[in-house]
Amino acid sequence: MNILLDDISFKNSLFPFGEIRSVSHVRMGILTIFEKWQHFFPGKVFISSEKLIHEFEEADCIKYPANFVPSFDFLKRLSVENKKLPFSADCKILEHPWQIFEYNHWAIWEDFKMITSGRISQPIPPGNQSISPENIFIEEGASVNFSILNAEAGPIYIGKNAMLEEGSLLRGPVSIGEGSRVKMGAMIYGATTIGPFCLAGGEIKNSILMGYSNKGHHGYLGDSVIGEWCNLGAGTSNSNLKNNASPVKLWSPKENDFIVAGTKCGLIMGDYSRCAINTSFNTGTVVGICCSIFGNSFPPKFIDNFSWGDKKYIFEKAVADINNWKKLKNKEITDNEIQSLKNIYKN
Numbered sequence: 001m002n003i004l005l006d007d008i009s010f011k012n013s014l015f016p017f018g019e020i021r022s023v024s025h026v027r028m029g030i031l032t033i034f035e036k037w038q039h040f041f042p043g044k045v046f047i048s049s050e051k052l053i054h055e056f057e058e059a060d061c062i063k064y065p066a067n068f069v070p071s072f073d074f075l076k077r078l079s080v081e082n083k084k085l086p087f088s089a090d091c092k093i094l095e096h097p098w099q100i101f102e103y104n105h106w107a108i109w110e111d112f113k114m115i116t117s118g119r120i121s122q123p124i125p126p127g128n129q130s131i132s133p134e135n136i137f138i139e140e141g142a143s144v145n146f147s148i149l150n151a152e153a154g155p156i157y158i159g160k161n162a163m164l165e166e167g168s169l170l171r172g173p174v175s176i177g178e179g180s181r182v183k184m185g186a187m188i189y190g191a192t193t194i195g196p197f198c199l200a201g202g203e204i205k206n207s208i209l210m211g212y213s214n215k216g217h218h219g220y221l222g223d224s225v226i227g228e229w230c231n232l233g234a235g236t237s238n239s240n241l242k243n244n245a246s247p248v249k250l251w252s253p254k255e256n257d258f259i260v261a262g263t264k265c266g267l268i269m270g271d272y273s274r275c276a277i278n279t280s281f282n283t284g285t286v287v288g289i290c291c292s293i294f295g296n297s298f299p300p301k302f303i304d305n306f307s308w309g310d311k312k313y314i315f316e317k318a319v320a321d322i323n324n325w326k327k328l329k330n331k332e333i334t335d336n337e338i339q340s341l342k343n344i345y346k347n
Contacts, residue, residue: 001082003037003045007066012254014067014097016270016288017227019305020340022047024066027195027210028100029107030115030157030175033069039114040075067094069107072114097268097286098250098261100225101206105154105191108173112137112155124149135172154190176200183216195228197329207266212329224266227289229325233277240266240283248284251302258301270305272322272341290318290341306345315345 007022014023024034024047037045047066062084064070070078071090078085087093092103115137122138124130127146135151138144141161147168149156154173158164162176165184173190176182180194183201194200195211202215205222209215213226217234224238241264242248248265249258267281270289275281282298288305295309306313319341323333 001041001044002061003041004048004051004061004063005034005037005045005066006048006063008048009065013095014100015253016268016286016305017097017100017225019289019344020271020337021228022049022066023094026094026100027193027208028069028094028104029109029193030111030159030177033066036070036075036111036114040079065093068092069094069103072110075114096250096252096259096261097225098223098265101191101208101223102262104193104206104208105173108154108157108175108191108193111175112157112173115157139178159196177211210271212326212331222266223264224268226267226269227271227273229272229322230269231274231325233275233279235278236275236281237279238267238281238283238285240264242283250284251286272318272325274325275299289344290322292321315342318345 005024007024017023017026025032034045069092074088074091094100121136122140122142124133124136124138125144128144128149130136130149132151135155136149138158139160142158143163144158145164146166147164149170151172156170156172157175159176159178161179163181165182167185168182169187171189174188175193177194177196177198179197181199186201187203188200189205191206192204193208195209197212198209199214199216202218203220204215207221207224209226211228213228213230215221215232219235220237222238223240245263247260247263250261250265252259261284265284267285269287272289273287273291276294279293280298282301285299285301287303290305290313291303291307292313293299293303306318319333319338326332
């Protein structure tokens, strides 16, 4: 039985996520949507935008929308019954980008149960203080030094080869991805996901860094979603609550209008975007992909793809800058990435 995740219809709904990579690769909780399915059906999960539907025998293919986020119990039932199951109340459907952080508390719990089921955590090293250690799981190779881990309100997951430097303060639910580093004195509140190979510092609350991104210095990041390969300069902060506590409105390219996102919403930033030191983002700011943000005033509430200050990024320079950032983590931009970026740039 193959699982086909249909992502074609939902690309614009979650802007700026789904621009370069399928929405199936959105990270919510510990894992991406794709990884959640793959955990139960290894090698049998495919994405419609990456593999043609007609390559499958229809009778041997179960199709779900890529914005459908399954629970641990749903996947267990599906693996046993081996037939398509209807949506259930214990799952989520992503229709707007702010729901990624809105559902993150739930998602961390679900992924924690999935990943740790039947496994034993590495011991919490001496010198750390912990509350509810039964809700703390440390993978092999992780380094946790003189930190405070409070898992009373939700689990804390520390990925393989991750590092918590001295004085790190974590209040669950929190996930620290493989190879990521939490800097000295960082304050991380639930429900926060630091994806793989990220750098986290300062104060972070109810936010997601999807992977290979940096928020390494003092400043506040709250109720926000940051894509892959992003960098927030030192002192960067965002507002997540309006001064009059009225509903926050977020720009939606699909609706071509501002739509209500709830009482709290911070920064939504697409892949490959960066901002200068001491950047202050207004409540409910949306930043597209591959933007370089700098200037003497508040950035606008909507920053379109390939913005360089108040100008348009020169494509060749944008690609070169991305590659420079990738080299800092021993990676290089691929031909497929360049082609995807070029297609978006032309449009």
